[in-house]
Each structure stands twice: as C-alpha cells, then as structure tokens.
Amino acid sequence: MQPYVWTFDPRGGPGRKRAPKKLFTETDIYTVFMPDGSRDLRLELELSKLEKGLITLVKDFVAKHRQLPGPRQSRLVEFIAAMHGRTPQAREIQRTLWQGTLDDAERQERELLASHAADGEGAAVGLGSRSVSEMELDILRRALESPMQFLLPGATVDGLPMMSQMTMTIMCSDEPGFITSDSPVTWLDPTVPRDKFLTHKSSLLDRGIEVVMPLSPRHTIMLHHPVTPLDKPARYIRASAATVAALNRRTAYYADQALVSWRDGFDPNWRIMPPDRPAGA
Numbered sequence: 001m002q003p004y005v006w007t008f009d010p011r012g013g014p015g016r017k018r019a020p021k022k023l024f025t026e027t028d029i030y031t032v033f034m035p036d037g038s039r040d041l042r043l044e045l046e047l048s049k050l051e052k053g054l055i056t057l058v059k060d061f062v063a064k065h066r067q068l069p070g071p072r073q074s075r076l077v078e079f080i081a082a083m084h085g086r087t088p089q090a091r092e093i094q095r096t097l098w099q100g101t102l103d104d105a106e107r108q109e110r111e112l113l114a115s116h117a118a119d120g121e122g123a124a125v126g127l128g129s130r131s132v133s134e135m136e137l138d139i140l141r142r143a144l145e146s147p148m149q150f151l152l153p154g155a156t157v158d159g160l161p162m163m164s165q166m167t168m169t170i171m172c173s174d175e176p177g178f179i180t181s182d183s184p185v186t187w188l189d190p191t192v193p194r195d196k197f198l199t200h201k202s203s204l205l206d207r208g209i210e211v212v213m214p215l216s217p218r219h220t221i222m223l224h225h226p227v228t229p230l231d232k233p234a235r236y237i238r239a240s241a242a243t244v245a246a247l248n249r250r251t252a253y254y255a256d257q258a259l260v261s262w263r264d265g266f267d268p269n270w271r272i273m274p275p276d277r278p279a280g281a
Contacts, residue, residue, distance in 0.1 A: 006264045010181070010255040012271075015264045050079045054215070062170060062219050065236045073234060074164065080213050080223065081159040084185040095144060102140045162204040163211065165227040171239035171247065176217030176262045179248050179270065181255035185213045188250055212247060217262040220247055245269050 006015035053075055061068050068076065171178075191208035192200045202209055211223040220239070239247075252259055252270035259270065 006261050008259045008261065008266045010252055010257070010259055010270075012266050012268070015261070015266065017264070050075065050082060054079055058215050058219065062215055065172070068234050070231055073168065076221070077163050077168075077223070078160060080185055080211065080221070081163055083213060084159060084187070084211075098140055098143050102137065102144065105137055105140070159204060162227065163223050165229055166204075166211070166223040167226060167228075167232065168234040169222045169224065170215070170234055170236050171220045171222060171243060172236055173218050173220075173239045173244050177241075177244045177248070178214045178217050178220050179251050179259055179261045180214040181251050181260060182258045183254050183256045184251065185211065186250045186254045187211055212250060214247075214251065 003020065004017050005020055007018050008015050053072070057068070057072055057076060060066070061072065187202040187204075188210055189200070189202055189206045189208040190210065204211070207225050209224065212220060214220045248267070248270050249272050253272045259266075261267075
C-alpha cells in the first residue's frame with residue numbers, strides 16, 4: 001500500500017492527503033535551457049542522484065543507528081548544502097534581486113543613450129562609459145531564465161566547506177513526530193535574543209549556529225559547532241518530546257507555503273509565539 005502524508009498551510013488550517021512522490025513538483029525548475037532551445041538536464045539528474053542516495057542512507061544506516069561511512073557522510077552534507085539553495089523560495093528571492101540589478105542597469109543605459117543624443121553625439125555609447133558590460137547583462141538575462149543553474153552551484157560551494165567540518169548530530173524520536181516543509185533546511189542560532197531574532201543575519205561562522213534538516217518522521221540531522229578539519233563520526237541522540245516540538249517550530253517558521261506531516265491534524269505547537277505572549281493567548 002502506498003504511504004501518504006498530509007500537507008498544511010504554515011499558518012494553520014485543514015490538511016491535504018498527498019502521495020509523497022507528488023509533493024513539491026514543478027516542471028523544469030532545474031532544467032537549463034540552451035540557446036538552441038534544447039534542455040540540459042545534467043543539474044536535475046545530479047540532484048536526483050543525491051535524493052536517491054539519501055533514501056538509501058536513511059533506510060540502511062540512519063534508521064538502524066549505524067555509523068555513516070565517510071563518503072556517504074560527505075554526500076549527506078553535500079545534499080544539505082544543496083537543499084538550502086534549491087527551494088523555489090530561494091530561487092524567487094534571488095531572481096528578484098537579479099531582476100532589480102538588470103532593471104537598474106538597463107535604466108542607466110537608456111539614460112546614458114538619451115544623454116548622448118541630447119548632446120548631439122548620436123546614439124553610440126562607448127564601452128568604457130557603461131556601468132555594466134553587455135556580457136554582464138547577458139549573464140543576468142540567462143540567470144533569470146535558468147536561475148538554478150547559477151544559484152545552486154554557488155549556494156552549495158559557499159556552504160559546503162564549513163558544513164563539512166561541523167559536528168553532525170542525528171536526533172532520533174521514538175514516535176514519528178518530526179515534520180518537514182518546502183524549505184526544509186533551517187539555519188538558526190538559538191543563543192540570539194528573541195528581540196534581535198528578526199534583524200540577526202545567521203552565518204555558519206556563528207558559534208551557536210545550528211543547521212537542521214528533517215531526514216524522516218523519526219530522524220532530524222543537525223550540523224553545529226565545534227568545527228574540526230578531521231573526520232568525526234555522527235552522533236545519535238534520543239530526542240525528547242520537547243526537542244521534537246522545538247525543531248518542528250523551526251521547520252514551520254521557515255516554511256514557505258507548505259508543511260508536511262506523517263499524520264493529519266495541524267498542531268498549534270508548531271507556531272512560534274511572539275515574545276512575551278502567553279502560549280494560550
């Protein structure tokens with residue numbers, strides 16, 4: 001019998017019963033369109049390999065609390081780094097930034113052309129007078145068409161060196177209580193005061209930073225300090241009900257449009273309450 005999960009709006013409400021394979025599907029999100037109109041699927045195929053490897057790793061190692069072989073542990077960290085930058089939410093945020101840069105550059109070029117025309121110099125603009133070269137504009141246009149081609153490699157490379165040196169702890173729950181979302185990798189420093197939480201920009205260099213990703217309803221992985229260049233084994237720790245609830249609140253807080261649970265029913269405890277507000281208010 002095919003397993004099912006339930007999806008919820010992060011703000012609450014009734015759940016929808018869904019087949020896992022139909023979750024978060026979007027056509028051509030990782031496809032690179034070539035100038036001749038053909039589709040380059042290499043990025044999509046590489047991500048598919050990482051996902052299949054994760055399924056095997058959870059089943060054969062994590063679920064049995066077995067130590068992860070070095071190469072598999074490295075691939076797991078690579079997957080976490082990739083997942084942080086591969087979500088539609090991350091794509092649209094970056095696309096908005098790139099679009100703003102392109103709009104500003106094209107506006108400046110139009111103003112420059114108008115200025116030269118007004119001065120009687122014609123429409124020709126010297127290359128040296130441009131703030132952004134035509135090559136840079138072309139790269140921006142291609143990035144807007146295939147954002148993951150430009151976003152994902154950079155996001156992975158930027159985070160991977162530090163993540164590879166962080167301590168790996170796998171939280172294990174007796175009951176299948178962990179939830180996930182359409183933005184499953186969270187960066188959070190729980191040592192930051194709540195009144196500074198919204199203005200604090202998390203960095204992997206922060207001593208208190210925790211990179212968390214649910215692996216299954218019973219397992220969640222956490223990368224944290226201390227860091228060391230030496231290989232070190234993953235730690236398996238039993239997660240209390242309070243720990244499961246706290247990690248679920250993180251997942252819910254950073255979700256974009258959907259939470260995913262193994263069971264029906266939105267749990268009000270998934271919400272992070274504002275400071276100084278009673279939990280029952």
